[in-house]
Amino acid sequence: QKEVEQDPGPLSVPEGAIVSLNCTYSNSAFQYFMWYRQYSRKGPELLMYTYSSGNKEDGRFTAQVDKSSKYISLFIRDSQPSDSATYLCAMAGGYQKVTFGTGTKLQVIP
Amino acid sequence: GAVVSQHPSRVICKSGTSVKIECRSLDFQATTMFWYRQFPKQSLMLMATSNEGSKATYEQGVEKDKFLINHASLTLSTLTVTSAHPEDSSFYICSAPAGAGETQYFGPGTRLLVL
Numbered sequence: 001q002k003e004v005e006q007d008p009g010p011l012s013v014p015e016g017a018i019v020s021l022n023c024t025y026s027n028s029a030f031q032y033f034m035w036y037r038q039y040s041r042k043g044p045e046l047l048m049y050t051y052s053s054g055n056k057e058d059g060r061f062t063a064q065v066d067k068s069s070k071y072i073s074l075f076i077r078d079s080q081p082s083d084s085a086t087y088l089c090a091m092a093g094g095y096q097k098v099t100f101g102t103g104t105k106l107q108v109i110p
Numbered sequence: 111g112a113v114v115s116q117h118p119s120r121v122i123c124k125s126g127t128s129v130k131i132e133c134r135s136l137d138f139q140a141t142t143m144f145w146y147r148q149f150p151k152q153s154l155m156l157m158a159t160s161n162e163g164s165k166a167t168y169e170q171g172v173e174k175d176k177f178l179i180n181h182a183s184l185t186l187s188t189l190t191v192t193s194a195h196p197e198d199s200s201f202y203i204c205s206a207p208a209g210a211g212e213t214q215y216f217g218p219g220t221r222l223l224v225l
Contacts (some may be wrong), residue, residue: 008151032213034214036216041221042218043216043217044154046213046214046215049213090214097144098144098205100153101153102152103153
């Protein structure tokens with residue numbers, strides 16, 4: 001079993017839709033949770049970072065962590081074509097080494 | 111956020127040659143940097159942890175003699191792919207932790223093509 005599971009997609013949604021991206025994990029030592037966005041042929045860009053259960057909001061993005069269920073989500077409201085990218089969840093246990101999900105490819109159709 | 115740069119962004123070389131990739135933290139110091147490789151449509155695979163002033167730590171299955179890492183200063187780590195072969199063609203990305211260390215900031219990546 002992988003430490004971090006993420007549906008690779010692809011996920012296609014119409015412009016303006018709410019997007020839900022999810023990851024599950026098995027390692028209870030993970031304390032820090034991140035979401036990265038990666039455009040084609042570019043390095044990943046940090047979107048959201050949280051270390052506690054609950055919700056964290058930043059503009060159109062909301063990160064949700066449920067440590068009891070070992071489940072994290074990223075919600076994108078009013079999705080735009082420019083949001084089309086691969087979204088990677090990532091987790092760390094506090095020792096700098098980060099474990100990544102496989103990424104979900106999102107396409108927002110105008 | 112913190113800025114990490116990589117150079118070159120793209121390199122094409124002949125089989126058997128060596129290629130050096132630089133990773134720099136531009137506005138912060140990094141005693142640790144990470145090197146990843148990413149094949150098409152796959153996630154990031156950690157290759158090694160670069161430690162300033164000491165030897166790098168390699169992940170299982172990564173040949174340390176083939177992928178030489180030097181972390182000579184607090185803002186620069188280099189990855190040298192020695193005697194490159196076509197199967198080494200990939201997207202190489204470095205990252206550096208910032209702040210408390212739990213988050214990683216990534217460079218833009220280097221696309222290596224070995225002919």
